[in-house]
Amino acid sequence: MKYQSILMIALVVAVNACDDDDEKEDLSVSLNLVAEGFTSPVLLTESTDNSGRLFIIEQLGQIYIVKNGQKVAQPFLDIQGKLTPRSGPQDERGLLGLAFHPNYASNGRFFVYYSGPLRAEGPAGWDHTNYVAEYKASANADVADAGSGRILLAMDHPQPNHNAGTIAFGSDGFLYISVGDGGGGNDNQLGHVEDWYTENAGGNGQDITQNLLGSVLRIDVAPATGYGIPADNPFVGKDGMDEIYAYGLRNPYRFCFDPENRIILADAGQELYEEIDLVEKGSNLGWNIKEGRHCFDDANPETPPGSCPSAAPDGTPLTDPVIEFKNAKNFSDGLGNVSVGGYVYQGSTVMSLNGKYIFGVLTQDPDAANGAIFAADRAGTTWDYHKLSLKGMSNNDLGMFVLGFGQDKAGEVYVTTSAGTAGSGKVYKIGQ
Numbered sequence: 019m020k021y022q023s024i025l026m027i028a029l030v031v032a033v034n035a036c037d038d039d040d041e042k043e044d045l046s047v048s049l050n051l052v053a054e055g056f057t058s059p060v061l062l063t064e065s066t067d068n069s070g071r072l073f074i075i076e077q078l079g080q081i082y083i084v085k086n087g088q089k090v091a092q093p094f095l096d097i098q099g100k101l102t103p104r105s106g107p108q109d110e111r112g113l114l115g116l117a118f119h120p121n122y123a124s125n126g127r128f129f130v131y132y133s134g135p136l137r138a139e140g141p142a143g144w145d146h147t148n149y150v151a152e153y154k155a156s157a158n159a160d161v162a163d164a165g166s167g168r169i170l171l172a173m174d175h176p177q178p179n180h181n182a183g184t185i186a187f188g189s190d191g192f193l194y195i196s197v198g199d200g201g202g203g204n205d206n207q208l209g210h211v212e213d214w215y216t217e218n219a220g221g222n223g224q225d226i227t228q229n230l231l232g233s234v235l236r237i238d239v240a241p242a243t244g245y246g247i248p249a250d251n252p253f254v255g256k257d258g259m260d261e262i263y264a265y266g267l268r269n270p271y272r273f274c275f276d277p278e279n280r281i282i283l284a285d286a287g288q289e290l291y292e293e294i295d296l297v298e299k300g301s302n303l304g305w306n307i308k309e310g311r312h313c314f315d316d317a318n319p320e321t322p323p324g325s326c327p328s329a330a331p332d333g334t335p336l337t338d339p340v341i342e343f344k345n346a347k348n349f350s351d352g353l354g355n356v357s358v359g360g361y362v363y364q365g366s367t368v369m370s371l372n373g374k375y376i377f378g379v380l381t382q383d384p385d386a387a388n389g390a391i392f393a394a395d396r397a398g399t400t401w402d403y404h405k406l407s408l409k410g411m412s413n414n415d416l417g418m419f420v421l422g423f424g425q426d427k428a429g430e431v432y433v434t435t436s437a438g439t440a441g442s443g444k445v446y447k448i449g450q
Contacts, residue, residue, distance in 0.1 A: 024135065034183060035088075039146070045370060045371070045393055045404050045405075045406050045407060046406070046407035046408075046409055047368055047371070047391075047406050047407070047408065047409065047448050047450065048408070048409045048410060048448075048449040049408060049410075049411070049416075049433065049446035049447070049448060049449070049450060050446060050447045050448075050449045051444060051445075051446055052084060052432060052445045052446060052447050053074060053082070053084050053089040053228060053230055053440055053444070053445045054070070054089075054134060054443070054444040054445070055075065055089070055443070056076050056082075056434075056436065056440065056441070056442075056443030056444070056445070057077070057078055057107070057436065057439075057440045057442070057443050058076065058077035058078060058107065058343040058421060058436050058443055059074050059075065059076055059077070059421060059422070059433060059434040059435075059436065059443045059444075059445050060075050060076075060077050060110070060112075060113075060114060060125050060421050060422040061074070061075040061114075061115070061116060061184075061272075061422045061423075061424060061425075061434065062074050062075075062259070062422075062423070062424025062425075062432045062434060062445055062447070063116055063117075063424055064425075064426040064427050065118045065122060065128075066118045066119065066120055066121075066122045066427075067118075067121065067122050067123035068123065068427075069159070070085075071083050071084065071085050071160075072084040072085075072157060072424075072432075073094060073116060073118075073427060074089075074424075074434070074445055075113055075114070075115075075116050076113070076443075077112035077113055077114065077421075078098055078101075078104075078112060078113070079096060079097050079098030079099075079100070079101050079112065079113045079132070080093040080096045080097075080098065080113070081093060081094045081095045081096075081113070081116060081130075081162075082094065083160055084445075085160070087247060090160055092160070092161060093117075094160060094161060094162050095130070095153060095161075095162040095164060096164065097113065097130070097132060097164070097167070098113075100132065100134050100167075101113065101132055101133060101134060101340060102133050102134055102135045102136075102145075102146040105178070105402040107436075107438045107439065108187055108438070109178065110178065110179045110180070110181050111133035111146060111178055111181060112132065112133055112438055113130060113131075113132045113133075114132060114133070114181060114182075114183025114184075115129075115130060115131030115132075115150075115183045115184050115185040116128065116129070116130055116131075116185070117129045117185040117186050117187055118187075119187070119239070120187055120191060122155070123139065126154045126155030127152060127153075127154055127239075128152070128153055128154075128155070128162070128184055129151065129152050129153070129170070129193060129239070130150070130151055130153065130185075130339065130398040131148065131149070131150050131159050131183045131184070131185050131195065132148070132149055132151070133146050133148050133149075133175070133181055134146060134147050134149055135147070136170060136174065137174070139195075140174040141174060141176070141209070142209055143176075143202075144174050144175065144176045144208070145175055145176060145177055145178050145208060146173050146174075146175050146176075146178070147172050147173065147175060148172075148173045148175050148181055148183070148197070149169055149171065149172050149173075150169075150170045150171040150193075150195060151167050151168060151169050151170060152166075152167070152168045152170055152239065153166050153167050153168075154166040162344075170237070170239065170244070170245050171195070171235075171237070171245065171261075173197060173229075173230055173231070173325070174200065175198070175200060175209075176200045176201060176207070176208050176210070177200055177201025177202040177207060177208070177209060177230075178201060179198070179201040179202070179269070180198030180199050180200060180201040180202075180268065180269040180286075181198045181269075181271075182196040182197050182198040182267075182269055182270045182271050183196065183198075183271065184196040184270070184271065184272050184273050184359075186273070186274070186275065188236075188275060188277070188279065190249050191238075191312075192236050192237065192238055192239075192250075193236070193237050193238075193239050193245075194234060194235065194236050194263065194273070194281070195234065195235040195236075195237070196233075196235075196267070196270040196271070196272075196273055197230055197231055197232065197233050197234070197267075197270075198231065198232065198267075198269045198270070198271075198285065198307075199221065199222045199223045199231050199232035199234070199267065199268050199269065199305065200222050200229075200231045200270070203288060203319075203362065204218075204219070204288070204317075204319060205218065205219065205220055205221030205222070205223070205306050205316060206219040206220065206316060208210075209222075209231075210222055210227050211228045211229065213225045214331050215306070215307055215327070217315070217323075218306050218307070218314070218315070218316040219316055219328070221305070221306040221316075223265060223266050223267055223268060223303075223305040223306055223371065224265070224266060224302075224305075224306065224307065224330070225265075226253060226257075226258040226259060226262055226265055226315070227257060227258060227259065229259075230259060230261055230262065231267060232266065232267045232268065232305065233262045233263070233264065233265040233267060234262075234263045234264040234265075234267070234270065234273070234281065234283070234297060235261040235262060235263055235435055236251055236261070236263040237261055238432075239337020244374060247260045250299075251299075252264075252299055252300035252345070260414075263299060263300075264281075264297045264298070264299065264300065264302075264303065265302055265303070266301070266302040266303035266304045266305050266307075266336065266337075267283075267285050267303050267305055268285055268286060268287065268288065268305040268306070269285065269286040270283050270284070270285045270286075271286060271358065271359065271360075272284055272358055272359030272360070272422060272423065273282065273297070274359060274360065274361045274362065274425070275398075276362045276375070276396065277362060277364065277373075280296055280297070280298070280357070281296070281297035281298075282294065282295070282296060282297075282359065282362070282375055282396075283295045283296075283297050283303075283359055284357040284358055284359030284360075284377060285303065285305065285339075285357065286356050286357055287309050287310060287312075287345055287357070288309060289309065289319040289320050289345065289347070289348055290309060290310070290312065290319075290320065290322070290344065290345055290348055290349070291310030291311070291312055291342050291343070291344060291345060291445055292308050292310070292342070292343050292344075292345055292353075292354070292355075292356065292357035292379070293309075293310045293311075293339035293341060293342050293343075293357060294339055294340055294341035294342075294357060294375075294377060294394070294401070295337065295339045295340065295357065296337075296340050297337075298337075300334065301337050302329075302330055302334045302335070302336055302337060303337050303339075304336040304337065304338070305407075307326050307327055307336055308326065308336055308338075310338075310339055310342035311320070311338045311339065311342050312325035312342075313325060314326070320396075333399060338399075340394075340396075340398075340399065340400060340401045341377075341394060341400075341401050341403060343357075346381075346382060346383065346384055347384050353379060353382065353390075354379025354380065354381060354382045354389070354390060355379060355380050355384055356379060356380035356381070357377065357378075357379060358377060358378045358380055358389075358420050358421070358422060358423070359377055359423070360376040360377040360380060360391075360423035360431060360433075361375070361423055361424075361425040361431050362374070362375050362376070362396070363375075363376055363393070363429065363430075363431050363448075364428075364429025365424075365428055365429040365430035365431065366429075367424065367430055367448075367449050367450055368448060368449065368450050371393055371448070372432075373396065374393040374394060374395060374396070374408075375393070375394040375396055375401070375403075376391065376392070376393055376394075376423065376431045377391075377392050377394065377403075377423075378390060378391045378392060378420035378423070378433065379392075379420060380419055380421070381419055381420075387417060387418050387419045387436075387438055388415065388416065388417060388418075388435050389416050389418055389419050389420030389435065390405055390416065390420070391405070391406045391408070391416070391420065391433060391448075392404060392405055392406060393406055406448075414433075415426050416435065417437075418435035418436060418437055418442075418444070419435060419436050419437070419438060420433060420434075420435055420450045421434045421435060424445070430447060430448070431447075431448050432445055432446060432447050432448065433445070433446050
């Protein structure tokens with residue numbers, strides 16, 4: 019079915035897993051249009067140079083600026099020519115991530131994550147290569163130097179889907195990168211390696227030695243060439259690839275840092291369950307041993323086994339999500355398809371959302387564009403959450419796919435949407 023894995027994407031919105039009393043909490047908001055005319059807007063971010071400009075990623079390969087409330091016609095950057103051709107609106111490849119260096123105002127450095135054609139040294143039969151590249155500003159602040167591109171990291175990807183693609187700087191100054199597990203169903207297709215869990219055929223999520231797939235990475239971009247490895251990355255000096263910060267992921271399309279500098283990440287499920295995770299250094303998030311909090315069987319993906327390991331062979335526990343909800347693809351009471359991570363609201367416009375984690379689902383209906391937005395209380399090991407009521411929308415319904423979120427430096431949160439057709443993409447700011 020369309021838009022089921024995550025394209026572009028992944029959003030965890032759904033109905034509500036709280037009790038009837040919690041349902042009565044008034045979390046009604048408005049969605050105020052910021053910019054439109056996109057095809058697949060997947061992210062909004064504000065530059066770190068205090069210019070107040072908002073930058074919107076168009077998955078087709080452009081980055082646009084919203085300046086003084088208006089979308090600038092000329093793209094800030096256009097790298098469409100570097101991307102692997104997409105097969106249609108549900109194609110998950112493209113320009114997926116953007117991060118401005120903390121010192122962008124003085125050094126003009128920013129970074130992108132995109133899907134390009136398979137590089138010459140890539141494995142035969144694999145689909146494409148995902149790149150993390152550095153670019154620089156030009157003398158014109160609203161147009162980047164398109165010729166300044168420098169590849170930092172190239173990751174060959176066997177299947178078209180599960181590209182993930184968030185890049186963001188942590189408070190430690192290092193660049194964090196979410197990488198999908200290679201794509202395909204049941205982790206038994208081309209490009210999935212054998213791992214320690216022999217009950218399932220294989221899967222890159224549980225592998226830390228053969229590739230970087232199914233992981234969150236952390237690198238140091240200070241070197242003038244290549245990149246460095248933070249000395250305290252969990253596998254430095256041990257059995258495991260030095261770039262890996264956390265692993266056991268399927269398609270961690272979107273993550274953010276919360277006010278406590280923890281990573282909150284949405285990982286898209288396969289058949290039954292979607293999840294939101296708290297990620298710490300060295301975490302094993304469980305895929306493909308588990309889907310959400312449930313055991314997973316690649317031979318019978320719609321029937322969770324009664325038992326499975328709770329830790330990897332080295333003793334690292336499998337970390338359960340703070341939010342799990344049913345996928346609407348296989349449950350009549352499922353909340354939606356594809357969890358899409360957002361941000362912790364820290365703005366001043368909607369005080370009822372203060373401190374809550376805003377996330378979404380790509381769509382509530384597997385056969386229609388009908389995304390939803392949720393707010394979660396960040397307390398305990400299992401978070402309560404509530405579906406946001408949308409003022410002014412027909413039947414209180416978004417009627418669009420939720421492709422991503424954004425946040426400005428004031429802590430306000432934005433949602434990026436599309437109906438799946440050229441020009442239908444819109445970006446909204448969540449308001450009172």
